[in-house]
Amino acid sequence: MADVMIAVMPFAGHVAPLAAVAAAFVDAGHRVRVYTGRAYADRFAALGAEPVSWSTAPDFDELDLAATFPALRGRKGPRQLLANVEHLFVGTGAAQGDDLVAAYGERPWDVIVADNLSLGTHFAAERTGTPSVTVSIVPLSIPTPELPPPILPLRPAAGPLGRLRDRILNTALALATRGIQHAYDAQRAASGLPPTDAPLAAAWHSPDLVCASGVPQLEYPRSSWPVRVEFVGALAPTGSVRPEPPDWWAELPEDRPIVHVTQGTLNVDPDDLIRPAFAALGRQPVSVVATTGRAEAPDLPFPAPPNAFVAGLVDYAALLPRADVMITNGGWGGVLAALAHGIPLIVAGGDIDKPVIAARVGWAGAGIDLRTGRPSATAILRAWRRLSADPEYRERAEAIGRELRSHDGPREVVEHTMALVERRARTAPPAT
Incomplete structure (x- = not known):
């Protein structure tokens, strides 16, 4: 000992x-x-x-x-x-x-x-x-x-x-x-x-x-x-302790892909990423699961589209096996958690080390680097369409995921x- x-x-x-x-x-x-x-x-x-x-x-x-x-x-x-x-x-x-x-x-x-x-x-x-x-x-x-x-x-x-x-x-x-x-x-x-x-x-x-x-x-x-x-x-499957399932968890449709949008846990202004993601995907055939990064403050200061589900935090052990794409501000723990499940990424890295992480994801071919922490709705929509149309992003994410899961x-x-x-x-x- x-x-x-x-x-x-x-x-x-x-x-x-x-x-x-x-x-x-x-x-x-x-x-x-x-x-x-x-x-x-x-x-x-x-x-x-x-x-x-x-x-x-x-x-x-x-x-x-x-x-x-x-x-x-x-x-x-x-x-x-x-x-x-x-x-x-x-x-x-x-x-x-x-x-x-x-x-x-x-x-x-x-x-x-x-x-x-x-x-x-x-x-x-x-x-x-x-x-x-x-x-x-x-x-x-x-x-x-x-x-x-x-x-x-x-x-x-x-x-x-x-x-x-x-x-x-x-x-x-x-x-x-x-x-x-x-x-x-x-x-x-x-x-x-x-x-x-x-x-x-x-x-x-x-x-x-x-x-x-x-x-x-x-x-x-x-x-x-x-x-x-x-x-x-x-090192860890999620960026926080496991929260209780949100009230809407049972209402998530089984027949639509889930796009997870996370604002992270440090700089959590929802106008940076969640608002433009809602504008980009609110009319698309997906369910948008957004987390504000604050368990005690799960509400947003603007309305969510009908296909969106919002919580402060969500248990990644339950969410990620069902997710199709993650849109993230580039926190390393969340990026690794997504890739461990073979999920391709759209990364809007704006602060601290997040632009570096976004660049590495793009270089590795496992997602798209938006090269800003405050992307437009148009940029997010185009990135999501590229991921959906090009299977190489998912294939690369899955290859990295296999390596991550071997540890x-x-x-x-x-x-x-x-x-x-x-x-x-x-x-x-x-x-x-």
Whole structure:
């Protein structure tokens, strides 16, 4: 039995996959603590893990980030991405590390496992000299000279001009993110850690092991990885706990295809995606199942067409086996859940990492990238007609689905982690 610390950024999209991982460690007989926000403490306690709450680090409400981080107010798109990274993910790193080191002082762990945006994990692992595992809950952002910057929604380019493009973009990105790099350097100093020549991009992944959600078919090809990477498929079937079936569930027609429209769980303005999807498909021979992303607020501020069914959240284990197409804002967990069922996608990625995810889905041939987070009804209708007319999208989605279904993600994270612990134990110097 190992003592395992799991660190989870307190967002619904982070908690769902790491909850599945925590449950797998508990089921395997390991002693598990989970460092996360108070809003999710009960969720992990119910799994048999011991919650450790953000204390020195500023706990926050994911539905109102600006209340804790005023610099995030009123930002969207690339400006939101950069502000989130600097103020939320980087700016809390030292305090997260302090919380974790305090927990280590109370009871040392054998290994720390964390989602890839938990920067404090890497500080804590470095300070305690313990092995760490990154569970990448989004597409891998490990940089390489062979590819454009991983945070940009660009496909690989070939030839001398393509390589020149990528060199220029990598240089420009380094200049654009100097403020974030300075913030990271300051957080290292606040943690009592020495300066490092490693770029910030390297700080989001453990040097020991990365367990990547997804499969290689959704990654741009590269010659090698600078760290050990193990793909583990999907980690959780849905982005939240299983809700009760909505009142209309029994009324869903059996003889019409279902198009699922999801606004995600972070930026949930229904005008961005649900409204134009209703306008596009309200007269089509389908049932449109839309989720607002808020269990406590399932209603919309505009009328739904007669063929639409609306809920805050829907149990994907029940919905996805019946769905024909998913229209999504590009959350990675939802994308993997759809592809695991062989469902082709229409992706409107507008914020954070979602444009990158949309680009990868389009590159993989498993769906259509609308290249905006606020598509028009015409764009959605055309994309839906393309998916319906071209079987290659579904065939590609089904091929990726077969690969995803060949994995048991949470169990594989446990296996890879314990193999790391055993390797470290064999190579550790003898005690004196």
